[in-house]
Amino acid sequence: MIKNVTKISFAIIVAVLLISCKNAKQKMQEYVVEYNKTAASFKADNVTLTTARGYINNDKVELRFETDLEQNAVNKKAAATSFRTLLKDMINKNQIPKELVENKIQFDTYFLAEDNTVLSKEIINTETLSEIVK
Numbered sequence: 250m251i252k253n254v255t256k257i258s259f260a261i262i263v264a265v266l267l268i269s270c271k272n273a274k275q276k277m278q279e280y281v282v283e284y285n286k287t288a289a290s291f292k293a294d295n296v297t298l299t300t301a302r303g304y305i306n307n308d309k310v311e312l313r314f315e316t317d318l319e320q321n322a323v324n325k326k327a328a329a330t331s332f333r334t335l336l337k338d339m340i341n342k343n344q345i346p347k348e349l350v351e352n353k354i355q356f357d358t359y360f361l362a363e364d365n366t367v368l369s370k371e372i373i374n375t376e377t378l379s380e381i382v383k
Contacts, residue, residue, distance in 0.1 A: 273352035274305050280349060281310060293335055312345070312358045320362035328368035332360040333381060336371055340382050350378050 271279075281303040291299045298315040314332070318324045336358060339345045345356055356373035373381060 273308070273349065273354055276346075276352070277303050277308070277310060277349060277354050278305070280346065284312075284344075294331065296335075307355075308353055309355045309357060310349070312356060313361060314359065315361045315365065316363065316368070318362050318368060320364055320366045320368065324362065325368050328360050332358075332369040333371060335360075336373065337382055340373075340378070345373065347378065350375060 281301045284299075284301040288299050288301075293299075293314070295316040295318050296314050297317050298313075300313050302311045302313075303309075304311070314335070316328075318328065336345065340347060350356065350373055353375065358371045358373060359367055360369040362368050371377075371381065
């Protein structure tokens with residue numbers, strides 16, 4: 250009886266370890282799926298839509314934040330500051346997981362004007378992470 254309990258316990262432990270041992274690419278895929286599922290409830294100033302796209306071969310996630318702002322110099326300057334603050338908040342709330350960045354997944358993030366032109370762009374990787382969260 251004890252041998253059977255030991256075997257069953259061992260099998261359960263091995264199964265749990267296999268399930269929990271995901272590599273960075275699998276975690277990245279899960280992140281993108283979950284991000285897009287919850288994107289409709291995302292709230293930020295001027296953001297009308299946000300989406301994520303994963304590039305497994307490049308170890309990269311692209312986050313797009315579409316806004317209702319016009320493409321002009323004033324909005325571009327304001328966006329540079331507010332976008333970095335938004336990204337910092339998202340990292341601190343684990344909406345952009347530090348764990349993925351530390352596992353060499355790069356985040357290319359775009360803050361887009363109403364015509365889908367780029368107001369601001371930030372790349373989050375192991376080199377830039379500490380600068381963004383400071």
